[in-house]
Amino acid sequence: MTTSIDQAWNLAKARYAEFDVDVESALKLLDTLPVSMHCWQGDDVAGFENTGGALTGGIQATGNYPGKARNAAELRSDLEQALALIPGPKRLNLHAIYLESDTAVERNEIEPKHFANWVEWARQKGMGLDFNPSCFSHPLSADGFTLSHANPEIRKFWIEHCQASRRISAYFGRELGTASVMNIWVPDGMKDLTVDRFAFRERLMTALDEVISEKIDEKYHLDAVESKLFGIGAESFTVGSNEFYLGYATTRKTALCLDAGHFHPTEVISDKISTAMLYVQHLLLHVSRPVRWDSDHVVLLDDETQAIAHEIIRNRLFDRVHIGLDFFDASINRIAAWVIGTRNMKKALLRALLEPTDMLRKLEADGDYTARLAMLEEQKSLPWQAVWETYCQRHNVPAGSEWLQTVRQYEQSVLSKR
Numbered sequence: 167m168t169t170s171i172d173q174a175w176n177l178a179k180a181r182y183a184e185f186d187v188d189v190e191s192a193l194k195l196l197d198t199l200p201v202s203m204h205c206w207q208g209d210d211v212a213g214f215e216n217t218g219g220a221l222t223g224g225i226q227a228t229g230n231y232p233g234k235a236r237n238a239a240e241l242r243s244d245l246e247q248a249l250a251l252i253p254g255p256k257r258l259n260l261h262a263i264y265l266e267s268d269t270a271v272e273r274n275e276i277e278p279k280h281f282a283n284w285v286e287w288a289r290q291k292g293m294g295l296d297f298n299p300s301c302f303s304h305p306l307s308a309d310g311f312t313l314s315h316a317n318p319e320i321r322k323f324w325i326e327h328c329q330a331s332r333r334i335s336a337y338f339g340r341e342l343g344t345a346s347v348m349n350i351w352v353p354d355g356m357k358d359l360t361v362d363r364f365a366f367r368e369r370l371m372t373a374l375d376e377v378i379s380e381k382i383d384e385k386y387h388l389d390a391v392e393s394k395l396f397g398i399g400a401e402s403f404t405v406g407s408n409e410f411y412l413g414y415a416t417t418r419k420t421a422l423c424l425d426a427g428h429f430h431p432t433e434v435i436s437d438k439i440s441t442a443m444l445y446v447q448h449l450l451l452h453v454s455r456p457v458r459w460d461s462d463h464v465v466l467l468d469d470e471t472q473a474i475a476h477e478i479i480r481n482r483l484f485d486r487v488h489i490g491l492d493f494f495d496a497s498i499n500r501i502a503a504w505v506i507g508t509r510n511m512k513k514a515l516l517r518a519l520l521e522p523t524d525m526l527r528k529l530e531a532d533g534d535y536t537a538r539l540a541m542l543e544e545q546k547s548l549p550w551q552a553v554w555e556t557y558c559q560r561h562n563v564p565a566g567s568e569w570l571q572t573v574r575q576y577e578q579s580v581l582s583k584r
């Protein structure tokens with residue numbers, strides 16, 4: 167029986183063919199582009215160290231929607247709900263504070279065994295894992311500094327934490343057969359005017375050099391470094407600024423992480439991709455939505471998300487750009503937040519794959535900017551949604567908003583009882 171989704175798909179296929187766009191090839195490519203979902207949306211970046219400490223480091227998850235995951239088993243169960251509602255390939259991005267252990271483990275003593283359950287779970291799901299040292303929410307980061315700390319003992323602690331994290335990341339890569347991207351973000355910064363900025367940055371540079379000194383095969387592990395403009399309590403000075411890390415990633419040949427919320431309000435990361443890709447081999451994206459500040463709202467299918475996807479697809483950066491998400495909204499159902507944000511990222515990738523880029527490039531090269539603008543606008547209303555619905559159907563996930571029913575049922579039967 168031909169369904170309305172099939173009918174719409176056939177019409178869409180014919181419509182896109184008029185622009186020389188092959189929708190089957192677009193879907194095939196979409197199936198090679200994993201989006202790395204961040205575990206920390208599921209529990210408001212609390213983690214499972216069970217120290218009862220607050221979230222620090224200048225980031226905040228606001229809201230108190232009921233039902234957040236309280237342990238790794240609950241988080242995995244919640245993730246399974248979300249994964250079942252998102253089509254195509256996914257990865258999971260873990261922070262070090264999501265370890266599992268019966269006894270307290272200091273951050274500089276974390277080991278692969280503390281993440282063995284995650285690896286087994288990911289293996290069963292056929293997913294790759296990514297990783298992050300957690301340089302926040304800890305007594306030794308309480309004064310706002312970690313890798314750039316003036317106290318060599320405290321600096322050493324965080325260097326050891328990052329080194330231990332690299333070994334865990336490489337273990338993920340070896341076990342799962344796909345390189346884990348390990349992102350280093352440190353909150354280091356000052357609330358007020360800072361006199362000796364050079365000293366902090368020099369210490370951060372030297373500490374990072376120590377962190378990455380052990381050679382690890384890129385088959386298993388990639389280092390990435392994430393810049394930031396400011397954080398709460400670090401409004402005047404951030405040690406790891408954009409310029410710091412662009413220089414670091416370029417000279418040390420690490421990946422550079424661009425977080426959509428880590429720049430001035432009118433600055434966009436989509437415009438930074440083509441620059442960074444000239445100088446670094448790999449880019450990690452933290453796709454997020456800053457509302458007036460680095461608020462980490464759920465990703466929308468908005469102009470910037472679309473522009474990010476266009477930059478990846480137009481420039482064929484498939485193997486060099488690693489797409490991660492970074493938002494944490496505690497004011498709505500957390501599983502719905504994952505589903506909305508991840509589906510939107512994938513919709514943006516699909517729309518970019520359906521763009522008649524060759525034609526647009528030619529118009530631009532010919533200097534016909536009128537036609538370029540006209541076509542850029544007209545193609546927005548081509549029937550991409552019919553292609554999306556077929557993609558969802560092929561992956562056995564709900565095509566439209568029906569997914570919300572599943573989330574609601576789980577909320578009633580599981581989340582509301584926590």
Ligand SMILES: C[C@H](O)[C@H](O)[C@@H](O)C(=O)CO
Pocket residue numbers: 206211225298351392394425452460492
């Ligand atoms: C928890 C994340 O690692 C963190 O959000 C970091 O990536 C960041 O963006 C801090 O603002």
Ligand SMILES: [Mn+2]
Pocket residue numbers: 351392425452492
């Ligand atoms: Mn980030």
